[in-house]
Amino acid sequence: MNGKKIKSILESNTTGQIYSVQGWVRTFRANRFIALNDGSTIENLQCIVDFEKLDESVLKQITTGAALRLIGKLLVSKGIGQSVELEVSNLIILGSSDPKQYPIQPKKHSLEFLREKAHLRVRTTTFSAVMRIRSVLSFAVHQFFKEEGFFYVNTPIITGNDAEGAGEMFRVSTLNPNNPPLNKEGKLDYKKDFFGKETKLTVSGQLEAEAYALALGDVYTFGPTFRAENSNTTRHLAEFWMIEPEMAFYDLNDNMNLAEKFITYVLKNVLSSCEKDLKFLDERFAKEESAKPQHQRSEMGLLEKIQFVVNNDFKRITYTEAIAILKDSKPNKKKKFQYAVSEWGIDLQSEHERFLVEKYFNCPVILYDYPANIKAFYMRRNDDGKTVRAMDILFPGIGEIVGGSQREERLEVLEQRIKEMDIDAKELWWYLDLRKFGSVPHSGFGLGFERLVQFTTGMGNIRDVIPFPRTPQNAAF
Ligand code: 4AD
Ligand code: MG
Numbered sequence: 001m002n003g004k005k006i007k008s009i010l011e012s013n014t015t016g017q018i019y020s021v022q023g024w025v026r027t028f029r030a031n032r033f034i035a036l037n038d039g040s041t042i043e044n045l046q047c048i049v050d051f052e053k054l055d056e057s058v059l060k061q062i063t064t065g066a067a068l069r070l071i072g073k074l075l076v077s078k079g080i081g082q083s084v085e086l087e088v089s090n091l092i093i094l095g096s097s098d099p100k101q102y103p104i105q106p107k108k109h110s111l112e113f114l115r116e117k118a119h120l121r122v123r124t125t126t127f128s129a130v131m132r133i134r135s136v137l138s139f140a141v142h143q144f145f146k147e148e149g150f151f152y153v154n155t156p157i158i159t160g161n162d163a164e165g166a167g168e169m170f171r172v173s174t175l176n177p178n179n180p181p182l183n184k185e186g187k188l189d190y191k192k193d194f195f196g197k198e199t200k201l202t203v204s205g206q207l208e209a210e211a212y213a214l215a216l217g218d219v220y221t222f223g224p225t226f227r228a229e230n231s232n233t234t235r236h237l238a239e240f241w242m243i244e245p246e247m248a249f250y251d252l253n254d255n256m257n258l259a260e261k262f263i264t265y266v267l268k269n270v271l272s273s274c275e276k277d278l279k280f281l282d283e284r285f286a287k288e289e290s291a292k293p294q295h296q297r298s299e300m301g302l303l304e305k306i307q308f309v310v311n312n313d314f315k316r317i318t319y320t321e322a323i324a325i326l327k328d329s330k331p332n333k334k335k336k337f338q339y340a341v342s343e344w345g346i347d348l349q350s351e352h353e354r355f356l357v358e359k360y361f362n363c364p365v366i367l368y369d370y371p372a373n374i375k376a377f378y379m380r381r382n383d384d385g386k387t388v389r390a391m392d393i394l395f396p397g398i399g400e401i402v403g404g405s406q407r408e409e410r411l412e413v414l415e416q417r418i419k420e421m422d423i424d425a426k427e428l429w430w431y432l433d434l435r436k437f438g439s440v441p442h443s444g445f446g447l448g449f450e451r452l453v454q455f456t457t458g459m460g461n462i463r464d465v466i467p468f469p470r471t472p473q474n475a476a477f
Helices: 006-012 111-115 125-147 206-216 252-273 275-290 302-311 319-327 350-361 411-420 425-433 449-457
Strands: 018-029 033-037 045-048 067-076 084-095 199-201 218-226 239-248 315-318 365-371 387-395 399-406 442-448
Touching: 006 018, 006 045, 018 045, 018 084, 033 067, 045 067, 125 218, 125 252, 125 275, 125 449, 206 218, 206 239, 206 425, 206 442, 239 252, 239 449, 252 275, 252 302, 252 365, 252 387, 252 399, 252 442, 252 449, 275 302, 302 449, 315 319, 319 350, 319 365, 350 365, 350 387, 350 399, 387 442, 399 449, 411 425, 442 449
Parallel strands: 045 084, 315 365
Antiparallel strands: 018 033, 018 067, 033 045, 067 084, 218 239, 239 442, 365 387, 387 399, 399 442
């Protein structure tokens, strides 16, 4: 390491000092000005170099994308657009970059183009801002739970059970795919596999987190989760990060309160510590929106949306109330929904969720007490026999951002649900044990981290808020 971060130089405002800086050329112009960025901040440091005094061989290498070390004196800027600039006395090329081949040019590239260059796209202003915010959000998550007295637990990534009962998992195996061992029935002999059983990449750390909550009290996991669903949407990834708190002695109401407090906390944190990146993304969002047809435009700006969520309570309604609203809604009566809302018990589609959040209530909504049939086996049954203590949090522009529930703590009820849903109870023996030894009411939820980053940065596609996205037919990089 040799040099000072541009962020700290710009914040210090210590003109007259000599600094050494290192970074990558964003732009250069008029044979004098180099805009240098080192990733520490969205701002470039304007560096003044007399190109005429440079050797031809050095000059050739000052191109967009090249890595330089510059030493010089910090001065009050004579130009507009920046308060200080570096008057360079010494320039060293650390790594040149062939301008004919370097794909990131100082012009607007489409997000689709940049997705193909995922290893370089973080050098753009937009992606570096998104990824800095992602990092700050992630840190704020840990900070929130630490302040609330939670313990961070690391749940396994390789698992034998399907926590969500959705059956869309990636297999983990070391068997030879060209010549797999078969058992007497002619099926794959998993006894010969690495773990001696069939294993998958986990869809959720919840079940193991429950075991830990029933000893440590309040815990959370924050790790990668995997879903092999073939959904090519702007909100689904095959590999994504989930934050899953699990709390002993919490009922559904306590759970909803915590989720709301948590989301508000992390958003506030970003508002106060990512001002410059957010300002840039706010302007970017406004430009993107203005290019859309009027009826598709967001009514609020990005910053406005974040502030709105921070300053307003989430609306809480039951699934049954939501169905009544939807049944009675204009788009339903005019047959504008692709999936008509006709009867109680249907699974809500994203068009229904968006109507509730963006048109009807115009704020984040917590839907709770869903029909048992459309929810996972572990959710606590209500006395009506039909619904479970589930809750989903729906966000404007995003849809579902959180899914959670109070857990079924009664052994017999849980066993019955497992039977009704035709789930293999063998793998769940240890989970059932938790209901035999000191079982207590408990609750938890999962927040999709990329959906939170999407909301905070205003990026329309989830592929643009994770460094190297995994989606169907795409695992490059
Ligand atoms: O609603 P889900 O499936 O809930 C669970 O997995 C529970 N075990 C959580 C818990 O109670 N501990 O997923 C939780 C959240 C969703 O609300 C969504 O934000 C996100 O995870 N999510 C996805 N994000 C990106 N890509 C996908 N394919 C996602 N699937 C779910
Ligand atoms: Mg869900």
